[in-house]
Amino acid sequence: METITISQAPQHVGETVKIGVWLTDKRSSGKIAFLQLRDGSGFFQGIIRKNDVDEATFEAAKHDLHPETSFVVTGEIAEDKRSKFGYEIHINDLEIVGQSDEYPIGNKEHGIDFLLDHRHLWLRSRKPWALMRIRSQVKLSTMEFFDKHGFTQFDAPILTSSAPEGTTELFNVDYFDEDAYLSQSGQLYGEAGAMALGRIYTMGPTFRAEKSKTRRHMTEFWMIEPEMAWCHEEESEEIQEQYVAYLIQDLIDKCPTELEMVGRSVESLKPFTELPYPRITYKEAIEMLQKGGMDVKYGDDFGAPEETFLADQFNKPVFIKNYPRSIKAFYMPTDPEDAQQVICADLLAPEGYGEIIGGSERSYDYEYITSKLEENGLSKEDYGWYDDLRKYGSVPHSGFGMGLERFLSWVTLQDHIRENIPFPRMLNRLRP
Numbered sequence: 001m002e003t004i005t006i007s008q009a010p011q012h013v014g015e016t017v018k019i020g021v022w023l024t025d026k027r028s029s030g031k032i033a034f035l036q037l038r039d040g041s042g043f044f045q046g047i048i049r050k051n052d053v054d055e056a057t058f059e060a061a062k063h064d065l066h067p068e069t070s071f072v073v074t075g076e077i078a079e080d081k082r083s084k085f086g087y088e089i090h091i092n093d094l095e096i097v098g099q100s101d102e103y104p105i106g107n108k109e110h111g112i113d114f115l116l117d118h119r120h121l122w123l124r125s126r127k128p129w130a131l132m133r134i135r136s137q138v139k140l141s142t143m144e145f146f147d148k149h150g151f152t153q154f155d156a157p158i159l160t161s162s163a164p165e166g167t168t169e170l171f172n173v174d175y176f177d178e179d180a181y182l183s184q185s186g187q188l189y190g191e192a193g194a195m196a197l198g199r200i201y202t203m204g205p206t207f208r209a210e211k212s213k214t215r216r217h218m219t220e221f222w223m224i225e226p227e228m229a230w231c232h233e234e235e236s237e238e239i240q241e242q243y244v245a246y247l248i249q250d251l252i253d254k255c256p257t258e259l260e261m262v263g264r265s266v267e268s269l270k271p272f273t274e275l276p277y278p279r280i281t282y283k284e285a286i287e288m289l290q291k292g293g294m295d296v297k298y299g300d301d302f303g304a305p306e307e308t309f310l311a312d313q314f315n316k317p318v319f320i321k322n323y324p325r326s327i328k329a330f331y332m333p334t335d336p337e338d339a340q341q342v343i344c345a346d347l348l349a350p351e352g353y354g355e356i357i358g359g360s361e362r363s364y365d366y367e368y369i370t371s372k373l374e375e376n377g378l379s380k381e382d383y384g385w386y387d388d389l390r391k392y393g394s395v396p397h398s399g400f401g402m403g404l405e406r407f408l409s410w411v412t413l414q415d416h417i418r419e420n421i422p423f424p425r426m427l428n429r430l431r432p
Contacts, residue, residue, distance in 0.1 A: 007041035156186030162382035359400025
């Protein structure tokens with residue numbers, strides 16, 4: 001007799017199989033019990049009829065199975081046209097493996113703090129299960145996309161010796177009597193990788209010690225950061241939109257059930273696979289905001305209200321290009337058409353989710369980068385290696401960073417990015 005998973009049930013209709021499962025819910029009526037089962041690969045129903053099992057098994061099903069009890073079921077896979085999954089198991093035997101008494105998460109409304117306190121158990125519920133499956137698919141799709149486009153996966157260090165954004169936003173670590181910091185970004189190291197390998201991408205956790213409580217911020221999150229040698233901003237933007245469209249199409253193809261579970265229709269995602277995405281300049285964005293009655297002026301950075309307003313003017317993600325130098329990073333080169341601006345772009349998601357990608361060309365001028373390091377108080381000791389990238393065969397290059405949880409929050413329509421990571425870390429959340 002074959003042991004299978006729930007997801008394999010469609011290939012075993014009419015066969016008697018074994019499956020290791022947990023109970024999510026049950027109900028019984030006279031001589032029949034309906035068990036709602038999960039096994040990590042999916043959810044479906046198990047049916048036990050009194051006449052199909054011995055009395056002890058039927059009584060165990062009715063009285064000894066509590067939510068999240070684990071057991072092994074034996075039975076025949078059958079079609080179930082009433083369910084969305086389309087299949088069920090008619091059980092003729094079960095063996096309890098692990099009892100579960102007074103499971104704290106029930107079929108009722110729980111407060112978010114309660115659910116976060118019990119995150120280790122909450123992950124078993126349908127919505128978190130679906131969100132984690134979608135997250136996993138996006139990471140796999142990321143690797144597939146960049147592999148198809150000639151990128152090498154490259155690992156940047158998490159521990160660094162420098163604090164480019166100021167120590168108030170970085171986590172300090174005692175590193176054998178030296179100061180070290182948890183990385184805010186893999187970008188600078190990624191640029192070194194691009195000079196060696198041409199096209200690379202990093203994918204891993206980053207850390208920000210911002211004391212922010214907004215729905216778009218966590219202290220630990222994941223970034224996907226490609227860097228490309230011999231690449232200008234226009235080509236980078238084309239790769240960005242192709243990447244986003246690829247991820248969305250892959251979810252449509254491979255995770256329709258999970259998307260439905262979290263409340264995102266496949267049809268609503270399809271327009272975002274159509275390229276190109278619109279592009280406007282920062283100056284045009286300021287004009288749009290001012291005409292829309294928003295109190296902004298040239299030189300202001302955009303917050304959530306401004307990003308939402310701008311994105312609402314389009315039915316797709318939109319690039320905002322060439323921001324003022326004063327609000328962007330030191331490594332971005334000057335816009336040849338306006339010395340007050342730099343060559344860069346942010347990609348804003350529609351539906352109120354704001355920036356999901358930030359990117360730019362990286363200046364490859366040695367004197368320029370050297371002067372910017374000095375202006376920003378970044379020491380030669382800490383950044384001499386970065387300066388060297390312009391000293392030894394520098395070339396035009398560009399890159400971008402996508403916040404994984406921000407992207408996921410948009411495609412899954414979640415109110416807070418904490419829903420899209422297994423164990424969120426926020427200002428007041430370090431456990432479990």
